Amino acid sequence: xxxxxxxxxxxxxxxxxxxxxxxxxxxxxxxxxxxxxxxxxxxxxxxxxxxxxxxxxxxxxxxxxxxxxxxxxxxxxxxxxxxxxxxxxxxxxxxxxxxxxxxxxxxxxxxxxxxxxxxxxxxxxxxxxxxxxxxxxxxxxxxxxxxxxxxxxxxxxxxxxxxxxxxxxxxxxxxxxxxxxxxxxxxxxxxxxxxxxxxxxxxxxxxxxxxxxxxxxxxxxxxxxxxxxxxxxxxxxxxxxxxxxxxxxxxxxxxxxxxxxxxxxxxxxxxxxxxxxxxxxxxxxxxxxxxxxxxxxxxxxxxxxxxxxxxxxxxxxxxxxxxxxxxxxxxxxxxxxxxxxxxxxxxxxxxxxxxxxxxxxxxxxxxxxxxxxxxxxxxxxxxxxxxxxxxxxxxxxxxxxxxxxxxxxxxxxxxxxxxxxxxxxxxxxxxxxxxxxxxxxxxxxxxxxxxxxxxxxxxxxxxxxxxxxxxxxxxxxxxxxxxxxxxxxxxxxxxxxxxxxxxxxxxxxxxxxxxxxxxxxxxxxxxxxxxxxxxxxxxxxxxxxxxxxxxxxxxxxxxxxxxxxxxxxxxxxxxxxxxxxxxxxxxxxxxxxxxxxxxxxxxxxxxxxxxxxxxxxxxxxxxxxxxxxxxxxxxxxxxxxxxxxxxxxxxxxxxxxxxxx
DNA sequence: GCTTTACTAGTTTTT
DNA sequence: CTAGTAAAGC
Numbered sequence: 001x002x003x004x005x006x007x008x009x010x011x012x013x014x015x016x017x018x019x020x021x022x023x024x025x026x027x028x029x030x031x032x033x034x035x036x037x038x039x040x041x042x043x044x045x046x047x048x049x050x051x052x053x054x055x056x057x058x059x060x061x062x063x064x065x066x067x068x069x070x071x072x073x074x075x076x077x078x079x080x081x082x083x084x085x086x087x088x089x090x091x092x093x094x095x096x097x098x099x100x101x102x103x104x105x106x107x108x109x110x111x112x113x114x115x116x117x118x119x120x121x122x123x124x125x126x127x128x129x130x131x132x133x134x135x136x137x138x139x140x141x142x143x144x145x146x147x148x149x150x151x152x153x154x155x156x157x158x159x160x161x162x163x164x165x166x167x168x169x170x171x172x173x174x175x176x177x178x179x180x181x182x183x184x185x186x187x188x189x190x191x192x193x194x195x196x197x198x199x200x201x202x203x204x205x206x207x208x209x210x211x212x213x214x215x216x217x218x219x220x221x222x223x224x225x226x227x228x229x230x231x232x233x234x235x236x237x238x239x240x241x242x243x244x245x246x247x248x249x250x251x252x253x254x255x256x257x258x259x260x261x262x263x264x265x266x267x268x269x270x271x272x273x274x275x276x277x278x279x280x281x282x283x284x285x286x287x288x289x290x291x292x293x294x295x296x297x298x299x300x301x302x303x304x305x306x307x308x309x310x311x312x313x314x315x316x317x318x319x320x321x322x323x324x325x326x327x328x329x330x331x332x333x334x335x336x337x338x339x340x341x342x343x344x345x346x347x348x349x350x351x352x353x354x355x356x357x358x359x360x361x362x363x364x365x366x367x368x369x370x371x372x373x374x375x376x377x378x379x380x381x382x383x384x385x386x387x388x389x390x391x392x393x394x395x396x397x398x399x400x401x402x403x404x405x406x407x408x409x410x411x412x413x414x415x416x417x418x419x420x421x422x423x424x425x426x427x428x429x430x431x432x433x434x435x436x437x438x439x440x441x442x443x444x445x446x447x448x449x450x451x452x453x454x455x456x457x458x459x460x461x462x463x464x465x466x467x468x469x470x471x472x473x474x475x476x477x478x479x480x481x482x483x484x485x486x487x488x489x490x491x492x493x494x495x496x497x498x499x500x501x502x503x504x505x506x507x508x509x510x511x512x513x514x515x516x517x518x519x520x521x522x523x524x525x526x527x528x529x530x531x532x533x534x535x536x537x538x539x540x541x542x543x544x545x546x547x548x549x550x551x552x553x554x555x556x557x558x559x560x561x562x563x564x565x566x567x568x569x570x571x572x573x574x575x576x577x578x579x580x581x582x583x584x585x586x587x588x589x590x591x592x593x594x595x596x597x598x599x600x601x602x603x604x605x606x607x608x609x610x611x612x613x614x615x616x617x618x619x620x621x622x623x624x625x626x627x628x629x630x631x632x633x634x635x636x637x638x639x640x641x642x643x644x645x646x647x648x649x650x651x652x653x654x655x656x657x658x659x660x661x
Numbered sequence: 662g663c664t665t666t667a668c669t670a671g672t673t674t675t676t
Numbered sequence: 677c678t679a680g681t682a683a684a685g686c
Binding site: 062063064088089090091115195196198199258259261262360361362363421422423424425426452453549550551552573585589 | 662663664665672673674675676
């Protein structure tokens, strides 16, 4: 009973129970830093050592990274654990849908639409329906994507979504409903899947009794992590998988729910107890991560929430410095201040990767990147625009997509618009000739005589021909990069930086034999470049400082944490209309950020900010400017706090003052 | 008629 | 910084 001893030695009684109760539903309410990763790790290990075939264990997590991490930790004790099936709902959906595509009437290969592809497609369809030439403003493609996507993952009609999020567009409810239908039809006709489809189609498959029974039979033990951030579809999927055998464990913390904008429902935690009334509830409240002063702040923050959370975190490390609030004059000195402090810590021997800098939105970190670069402090950013979402990488990928599937209209559209002398009209004309058959060579040569675009089209055709004849995929990518480089230089002022991204792509391509696999890894699911950069094998002292959005920092921890921009307008972020629900989520976001810190926590803000070139005064975040919270902080800098009732100048007064000066 | 360029307004979080 | 729009240019 070696494993048994290991469990007993490494888990507290609640954790032990969560790891070892294998039969029947279990809901684990796990506060931040209470060792839920460890629970899952040991539960997997326990299952495997009880003789459960690892292929019958399904671990659904929020990111693939989280799944990888837990499985690899369990595998250190028992190599069999490597065979456990783990990933996100989306990646699980993708593999199930691929296997049962025929039941859905879809033909392989299936292609994946990322967010930008979805927008492009919606825009095209809206234009075809004549919606874009409206006198009254029709929603932009980004908004259309949000609305359509929200209607799917919240299970609401377009009208309901508009009512809540975009009441000013209510008049277009009918048109957008129609657009949504066309969008779905197009995807089905062209074997395309987007993020929502990965869940929708999975659920549709699970509603077919034979499929459901086969999958429920296969996966006898199911674990779902970050349950507070699952949406309605995901909860239904979990239920369908587990309703027969009922061996399901959901782990979550309603106080850490930060994805409502994406359809997440912390209510799923409570509803779990309704669909599985016999579920055992286990609460983890002993925090192993942070010192008590940090947890006091976290507890006070969450105590100020409208909705009451029942957990109170208790630290196992009592002592530690109080969290510090640093107030700077402007964003630049805030950045300088943090960079300076980081350098100091580094010089004192704190390894960079033990320090994390967190912020609500990426733009907050811009000045910091400058300050770090100046001091030669290596850093890497998490969150924000990802590699494959940048324009130049999408350009290049479109060329590869076109070769992999010559009927891919979106990819062709992008490729053609890059050709000199080709605009929307010529591109549409070419698309009409190319995509029905996929015979691009003939279609392209026909237009080579065109006075304006002919030359560019010929270049494209010759390059594609050469690429198609390349002996290996890797060489094909080389040729494409050479074709694309001059276009890139022509189009982007900042081409040197972009060119180095192209170089990275070229290197990533070296590991692949075929475009299909490459595109799937890169576009459909988590991109490999992350794992390339996240090398765990790097010596500890060369791992860089992490800058991360709070959303991306979920589940991570650092010895020293900086939270930038704790000012009203940044955290909570000011957005045109903010409901009470959204404000509560902003509070939880700060809670999540605070609970990432183990020993030292710095909260920083600046009084001056720029909004569109105009200087504005900022006040401390309303979550911190609270009599129950402020005394928990060590203050540094001038707390130039504007009076709560300091009256706004108002248009007329401002006008007078400006005219006088 | 179509493409390119110049300008302006608004800029969250992510599988 | 980028998406959308208006005007200029071929």
